[in-house]
Structure formats: structure tokens, C-alpha cells
Amino acid sequence: MNLSQLSDLAALFVGDPNRTRFTSTQYTAALNRAQEQFAFDTRSFFKDASTITVVDGTAAYSLPTDFLWEKKVTHKGLRLEPISRETLEFYQRSDDWSDDSGTPKYFVIDPEEARKTITLFPIPKADDAGANLILTYYPIPTAMASDSDEPFNSYALMAPYHIAVAAYGAWLLTTYETMTPEVMAKRAALNKVYQDKATEAADHFKNTASEPLRFRGGRVW
Amino acid sequence: MVKTLLALFLALPGASQPVVLAEFCGVNNEADPAAVKTCESPDAINVESDKNGTTLRKRKGTTPFLTLAAGTAVNSIFALKNNSGNECLIIANNTGTLYRSINSGSAVSFSTITSGARLYCQSDNGKAYCFTSSNDTPFSYDCATYYAEQQANGYPNGKFNVFTQDRQLIAGTTDFPNRLHISQAGAVSTYTGGTDEISSWTEDIGRSGDKITGAFYVNGRVIVFKEYSIGGFNVTDQFNSTYYDISSRVGIVGPESALVHDGHIYFKGSDNEFYRMTGAPGDIEKLSRKLRRTVASVLTGKTRYIILTDKPDWDAGNYNGQGPLAAMSGEITFGSVMPSSLTAVDTSSSDWTGTKTNVVLTDQIGSVTLSSTTFKDYFSDGDLTSNPPWTSLTGNFQVSGGELYANTGFGAGETFHSMRTPLSISSGSWIFSHRFTDSLSDSCGGSEASGYYCFDFRINANYSGQYYSIRLINTSGAESLKIIKESGTGETTLADASISYSETNSHSWEITRSTIGNISVRIDGVFISSATDVAISSNAYLYIGAYSADNGNPSVNPKINNYFDTIYAYEYRTGGSIISRIFDTGFSTPMAGPLSSTATFTNHETAVYFDVRNSTSPNDDLWTSYVASSDTLNVGLTKRYWQYRARFWTQVSTKTPSLDAISLAATTTGQYITSCIEPGTGITAWGALELGGVFAGSGTNFTVENSTGSSCSDPSIGNSWAITSTGTTISTETAAAYKVRVTFNIGSTSDTARMDSLTVNWTEGSVAPPSYLSYWDDGIYFAISTGTTGNNRTVKYDLRSGSLWPFDIGMNSPVTFNNIMYFGSTSTAKVMKYSANDPDSAPNADDGSAINGYWRSKQLTAQDPFTEKALERVSIIAKKEAAGTLDTSWRINGNTNSGSFTVNLSTGQALIRHNYRVPVGQVGASYDVRVGNNSVYPFEVLGLKLDLSPKEWRPLP
Secondary structure: OOHHHHHHHHHHHOOOOOOOOOOHHHHHHHHHHHHHHHHHHHOOOOEOOOEEEEOOOOOEEEOOOOEEEEEEEEEOOEEEEEOOHHHHHHHOOOOOHHHOEOOOOEEEEEOOOOOOEEEEEOEOOHHHOEEEEEEEEEEOOOOOOOOOOOOHHHOHHHHHHHHHHHHHHHHHHHOOOOOOHHHHHHHHHHHHHHHHHHHHHHHHOOOOOOOOOOOOOOOOO | OHHHHHHHHHHOOOOOEEEEEOOOOOEOOOOOOOOOOOOOEOEEEOEEEOOOOOOEEEOOOEEEEEEOOOOOOEEEEEEEEOOOOOEEEEEEEOOOEEEEEEOOOOOEEEEEOOOOOOEEEEEEOOEEEEEEOOOOOOEEEOOOOEEEOOHHHOOOOOOEEEEOOOOEEEEOOOOOOOEEEEOEOOEOOOOOOOOOOOOOEEEEOOOOOOOEEEEEEEOOEEEEEEOOEEEEEEOOOOOOOEEEEEEOOOOOOOHHHEEEEOOEEEEEOOOOOEEEEOOOOOOEEEOOHHHHHHHHHOOOEEEEEEEEOOHHHHHOOEOOOOOOOOOEEOOOOOOOEEEOEEEEEEOOOOOOOOOEEOEEOOOOOOOEEEOEEEEEEOOOOOOOOOOOOOEEEEOOEEEEOOEEEEOOOOOOOOEEEEEEEEOOOOOEEEEEEEEEOOOOOOOOOOOEOOEEEEEEEEEEEOOOOOEEEEEEEEEOOEEEEEEEEEOOOOEEEEEEEEEOOOOOOOEEEEEEEOOOOEEEEEEOOEEEEEEEOOOOOOOOEEEEEEEEEOOOOOOOOOOEOEEEEEEEEEEEOOEEEEEOOOEEOOOOOEEEEEEEEEEEOOOOOEEEEEEEEEEOOOOOOOOOOOEEEOEOOEOOOOOOEEEEEEEEEEOOOOOOOEEEEEEEEEEEOOEEEOOOEOOOOOOOEEEEEEEEEEEEOOOOEEEEEEEEEOOOOOOOOOOOOEEEEEOOEEOOOOOOEEEEEEEEEOOOOOOEEEEEEEEEEEEEOOEOOOOEEEEEOOEEEEEEOOOOOOOOEEEEEEOOOOOEEEEOOOOEEEEEEOOEEEEEOOOOOEEEEOOOOOHHHOOOOEOOEOEEEEEEOOOEOOOOOOOOEEEEEEEEEEEOOOOOEEEEEEEEOOOOEEEEEEEEOOOOOOEEEEEEEOOOOOEEOOEEEEEEEEEOOOOEEEEEEEEEEEOOOOOOO
């Protein structure tokens, strides 16, 4: 479903078939928040690769703008392990780890707004340079704007879960309503539709071979 | 309990509360939009309810009906059905051309009036009787023949009229704007006055200068409007009609502002409010209370005026603009200024003190007559020696007991007595009395051809022996009278007449001889005989001769004795004159009137002639020569001092003309100067000066001059004068302060030039144009202006519900005829049509242009006005139309539009139900909803519903 269809469906869910109760902006915003929430809740939607060119002597590189959560990182085909700054500082107490050079073995994700970088450790040298750093991650779905835009970056595999986007969007919209018993009942119903679909997606896109072990039937909360 | 619980539940936050609008009862912009009734609208235009008030619909449109050949607007329309059955519209455009349209035919011009004037007509017996706001010549018109009303018959040149059952009342004349002219009963064009009950008469309503602004006939009485008052007039006749007050607060500014319909008068008052009244005392009802803001938007500029009309007003000015005395007078008629006048009357001896020649005042008391030569002897002095002296010729006439008688003593037998006395009267009158002392069965005495004569009374006797004699003859007891001439050749009988002469009574004889020789004799006032002779012209004495007879026996009565008494003879002088005293008119340049005389004369025998002269001084030689004048002729004297001369003439010595009375009239053409007039400071436009009064007579008018200054303390006022106009409507004066000098021009002293009022008109602020009223289809339509100087609104007063509905139609002079309302365009030379017999065929556009019609609800607060609500839904039921939409919007807390939606009226069922979910977040204390469209399509709304969800109470603001 595209944005127009999702809006119509959400309008029906909220009892606003002529879409007069809420504006198009409100519908679009609610649906975009819904796909984001669904992507976050299910981690069923990721980008395979994002190539970063490694430069001699440069440890930190910008993350993609739609970066939400990393899945894995490889350098020259070798998997890098995630490590935190605190761990590095814990194990290397007599030397400043941030100026160590060598072929990278670890990566540090700095998602805070001020940085939004991935930092390699140790600092690559000339032999490590080149377009050889591959980042696989869960992105924030591209916001829908035009009526023809589809959620989840138009990923066909996600089509069965569009209804969850509509339901969650409607759930969000009914937040504006006066909480009458009728509205509250409707909100509960909409939430259940969403939760069911989220669980289904998590089950469907369960662990792959490249994934670390996860509990079956569980969701990443 | 159930209701309480339900109310509590509905009052709980979240429980939707519907507000249903299914009744529409007009506009109410008087109160706050939150305080009006649910069915009322604080803001609506071009919509109305159906006759049940259950639907709201857009008004119908207008279409051109007639296009006039000239003009840029239509000022007036009057509808008439004449006696031929033709339906006729009489139309006046804004440039003064009159048109008529017969049976919806094209407009044909038929006359003109003053450009810009409004036409006021009333119909009677198939004819329109019309007047104009500019006092053009009144006319009547039956859509076939134009009749200019004959003002010579007293038909007033007013501004408007009204008909009762048998009379026509006209008001608005310029001379007496406060006057009702009431026609003769049954003769609506007759205003000649009279003293009968059916006669025409006038009624002055208020003071001179007050203006009657309208008159209407309702419920058997005439309702008279002025700008700020209303009265009722029970018209019966000039003796029994009564007037009563209805309001002293409000009136109307013009006759177009009121309408009579079904026993009520509807009118737009001078305070711009709408009213209704029956004409009963105190019965007046304001209809426009709920249109306060509409009324407030009507221009409130007013035409103000100052009236000089009371004596103190006039006394504050100067009556003495010209002349040694006060030329103008405020005393002759209190409350008016008019020329002083003088009427000099001579009618008694004390008046005729001037020089008299051959005239006397004593012969006829109170008259002037020619003097005469007079002989009298009443024999009261007892002798014949004096007063006058008689000379005995024969016998012995004696005087005894105040009588003259012939006596010869006893035994003397028949004796002839004669005597004479000087008297030089050849013509005139001789009068005496005569009687016998015995029967005339015997002869008198002497000899006569046919008997005996008794006495001889000779006139014109002279010393040549000539005379005329009047001789009484008795022959055997039968009497006759002869007129005899003796011219020196022997007596000649000129006339001989038998008479019947009583012996025992005294008889009055009268002999007259005219200057042309006519001799006549009357006895006891009865004509006996006459003759004409002129042979004897000289005369010297009067002669009497008579017989007496005595048989000498005292025991036997004398046979006969003639007794005479009261001999009186006179002859009027042929000519005489009297010069009058000197009259001081008091005016330096008087206007002379006609000489009026009362005289007695006989044509061709006697006459009185008049001469007049005048002078600037009574005592010098500045007198002009006498100029002949005559009775009823204007003497034409122009100087202050006057004198007349009456000349008497007779050619019959026994007759004198007599002058019993004479009068001369003088008035003045002087000037009156008002006190300083200083109208005020808020003047935006000046109106005309108006002079009210009586102007009768050829050439009667006023010349008006102004002297201006910056204020009344400006010493230059009065130094120079400029003529502004001649007449009663005077050119506009624009000075801040000024005096008016009025010169009274009259053609004669019988003319009347009386100034009753002087009105200064001006305007403060912008004045609303004339408002009009018309009835159509259970509604009274008030054509008004709001904020402009041209009519741009028509307010419908629904007679069924009392609701008020404003339309944005600018109307001039709407009139309903055959269930169609016609009106004049305010901007084109077109007669427009508002309605049609079949409402479904009426247009939905104004001459093809869209109509912007809408209705806004009151500020709706649901059940609890103290909490906020969320507007959840708006629901509408509307009638399906062939095309068009219904634009719906709402506002929160009366602020700018908060949302809107459009209903397509051309799809769906016959009754379209449109439910609209209002966007979320529409929270406020009150809501109003507006429905309407601005298109050439109609709409009709049957109901509206708003669903409001109350919020929790919270501190506000």
C-alpha cells in the first residue's frame, strides 16, 4: 500500500472516511511514525551494505543518515568486533588506545547526535586504506511524502506488514480524540492489530545464519 | 431520576452533546452572538425562512423589467389600474423624466419634473394624483391623459397627498409646510374654501415652518407625520375634526418612508428604526429591536434647520430696514412679518377738515354735498316783515299760529291776497305746505276759464311781469292743477291735471325746475304734473297769491281760507370741491393702493371727481400737481404725504352728489433684516433657505439678500448685501454666520406678502438616502442604506413570524402590483422585478450576477457554557438542487473561520444528508456555523446539527 492507501485505511480505522477529522499531514506523520516504530520493534528491515572508504590515519567515519542500529561490520572481508570505549579503556590502561595504529580489529559506534560516527581500532594504516569497510545496519525507513510512496523503503518483503503501519498510525491519531469508552476500545483494537503484526514479522524474519543466537519466538525489545 | 442521571452523563467530559438547528427566525444583531436565540442569526444576508420558519433558503433574484431611455437610476414608481382596466406603472427617473408602462409594455415618456425629484402619487377613481418632492406642478394621470391640476381653483402645490373616503389632503407646500389642505368633500380637486360642512379648509399642524413629512389614511383617520412627531387627525369637517398626538419622539423624513397595509402603518422612523402602528393614540411598536447593528450602520447625518417663526424670533431682527417708520411689522399678525400699511378713511365731518369750496358738511350728516341757495320761512316769527321780508301786493296776508293765511275780515267777501319776497332761484326746488279751512264744495274765488283758482305759487317771477305759476283750481268741488307761463304776452297753460285734494288735511307741495326748464309738481310725494319751458330765465322774487272768502257773519265759517306754512326753496350750486387733510403714510416710498369711495350721485346729472397728489414734505411747495383718480383705481402715489381733492358737479339744481366716505390705502415695500444666523460647526453640506408665508397677488415675492461673516461677532456682517434669490426657495448659503435681508415686493396694497417663517437648512454628516417600504407575500420590505449614500439593503419583515431578514438589494421605490414587486434600480435606468407569481420560476441571480447568501448561527455553547467543548461533527440536511453547492464553515469562540466544507447540492437524494467529521482539535467555549453560497444557485437548508464533546473544567483563560 502506498501512502494514500495507508491514509485511507487509517481514516477508516479512526471513523474518518472522508478524511476530514485529521489532516493529510496528520495522517502522513502518523503513518511515518508507525513504520519507524515497526522497523524499530521488529528489526526485520535492514540494509545489506554500506561501503565506507578507509583512509590512512583516520579512525572515525560518518554513519549513514538513516542509521538506526548496526547489524555487522567487515574490513577487507574480515568481521570487526564491536567494542566500546569503556572496554578499550579498561584493557589498555597504560597507553592511550585512541592513537594506536594498525589493521582495524574492532569498531566503536558513536550514535549520539554530536558524533554519529563509526570509529575503527586501531587506526588504519596505509595498507588498510580503500573502499573496504562494509557496514550492515537497520535503517530508519524513508519517510513517505507523496501519495505513491510506500513504507519500508518500498521493500516488497514488508508488504504484509503495511496494515500494521495503518493500524498503528490510526492508534496514534486516536490519541487526539476525547477518551470516550468507544475511543478507548477502538484504540485497544488497533494496538492489538499492530502487536500481532509486529510479532509476526519478528517471527518471520527470525535469526539468520549470520545472526547471533536469539531466542526463538522472541522479539528484540 | 432518569433525567438527572442522563443530564449528568451528558455533562460528563467526553459525552457528545448535539445542538440541533431546525428552526430559523431571522437576524438578531442586537445582542451578543452568544446571547441570541438558537433559531436566530447574528449575521445573515440574502436568506429567509419558509413561512413555517423550518427551512432556511436563499432569497430569490432580480431581473430587469423595463429599461428607460434615459437616466442613471429610477427614483420613483407608482402602480395604477385605471378605469379602462389597464395596469400602469408611472415611473420617474433620476433626471426628471416621467414614463409610463401600460400592461407591461415598454416605457414611454409623458412629462417631466425637476431633475432628481421624487414622485409621490395616490390613486383615486382610476387616476393617479401626483406631486413631487420639488413641488413641481401637481398633476393627475390615468395613463392616457395628463391633467395639470388647476391651481387657480386653490389646488395646493404640495409635495404629497392622501385620500380619505371623500376628500384629498395635500401637504408640503413651500409657503406653509405645516399645513394640511383638505379638499371639499366629494370634490377632491376643489380647494376654494367655504363655510359649509362639505367645504374645503386647511389645518396647520404645529407652528409655521414646521414640516409635515407624510400623511396616511388608516383605520378611518389620517396619520400625520413630521420628522420627530406623529399625530392622528380625525377628519370630518372644518368644524368638528380633531387632532391628537401619537408620538413626540419619532417621525419620518419623507412620505416614501411609510406604508399602509392591512390596518397598520409601517414606517422607517427618523431614528432609522422600523415601526408599526395602527394610528390609535399611543399605539406604536418598534419592529427593528433585533436589528440594532443594522440600524446603527445607517447613515445618521441629518438635515438640520433653524426656523424663525415666532414673534420673539422676528423681534430679534430689524423691522426697519427702510423708511422713517418701521416698514415691516410684526404686530399685524403675531408670528409673521409683513409690510406695515395705512388706510386713511374720511367718513365724518371731523375728517373733512380741509379747504371746502361750495360744499357743506351740514346738509347730510356724515357727507359732503354741494352747498345751495336756500330760502326758508317757517312763519314761526309771527310776522312778514323779516326773515324774510314779504311785500304785500294785494289783500292782507297774515301770520297766525305759525301759519300764513289769507284774511280779509268779516264781510269782505271774496278777496285776493298776494305778496312777494326776493328770491333769485331760477331752478331748484320749492316746497311748502297748504291746507284749507272749509269745504271746496263751493268755488275758491276769482275767475278762471273753467272755474276758480284757490292760490297761485309763482316761481321765476321778475319785474317784467314774467313768471311760471303753479295754480290750484277748484271748479264745483273738483280740483285741478295748472302750470302756467306768463312771458309777457298773457298766461299760457303749460299743463293741466285733475287732482284729488282733501280739504281737511294739510298737503306737502314740491315744485322743481331744472336748469333745462323741466318743471314738475308733486303733492304729498305723488307726481302730479310737469311741463318744460325755458322762456323765462331771469328771476327776482317768489310770489304767492290766494283767495279768501268771508260772508261777514261770524256765526258762519269763512267760506274758504288758504293756509300756507314752511315755505322752503333751494338751488344747489353747480360745482364745488373739498381738499382733504394731509395724510402721512409714514413710509418714505409707500406702495399706493386703490382709492375707495362711497358716494351718491345720479348718472348724467351729478358726479364726484377725485384728484390726488403727494409730497415729500407736508408744508412746502413740493406737492405734485393733482392727478385725476377714481374709485377702485390705484392712486399711484409714491411719496410720503398724500392729499386728495373731491370735485362735485351737478346739472340738476335740486340734486347734489354726496360723498359719504373715502379711503386711501398705502403699504410699503420695505425690508426686514433677521438677527444673525449662525447654524453651527458640524455642517457638511448646506441646504436651501426657505421662506414660508402668504404670497398673494401679481408680482408678489421676496428679494432675499445675505450679508455674511465668519461669526456673529464679525462686525462686517450687515455692511454689504448680496442678492441670493428672489422667491421662496433661496439659494444655498454657505457662510458660517449671516443675516438675511428680505425685501417685500408687492404689486398693490391688496396683495399679501407675509413672511411666516424663514428656515435655514443644512446637513450634518452624511445623510441616508430616502427609505422606501413595500408589501409583498406576507412581508414588509424596508429599502434602506447601510453605510452608504445609496440604498443597498432591503430588510424583509416577515409578517408571519416577526423575523427580520436583510437582503443586499438596493431598491428605490419598491411597489407591489399583481403580486410582483417592482423597484427602481439605484444605479441604472431600469425598473427591476424582484418576485414572480410562481416562486419556482423566480430567478436565483441578480440580473445574472451571483447572490452571496449565508446564515450564521449564534455562538453555540451546548449545555454548559462554562467548559470547553470539542466540535466533533456537523450534520446538514438540505434540499437537492439542480446545481450548486452549500458552503459550510464554523468558527471557534467567534474568531476567524476555523474550518469549512462544501456540500454538493446536485447529487444524492431529494433531501441531502451530509454528515461531516470536524477535524480534531476544534476546542473552544462556543461555536457558530455558517451555511451559504455565493453563486447563481439556490440552497435550502432544513436542519443543522453540531456535536460537541464537553471537556473537563479548567481554569480559563
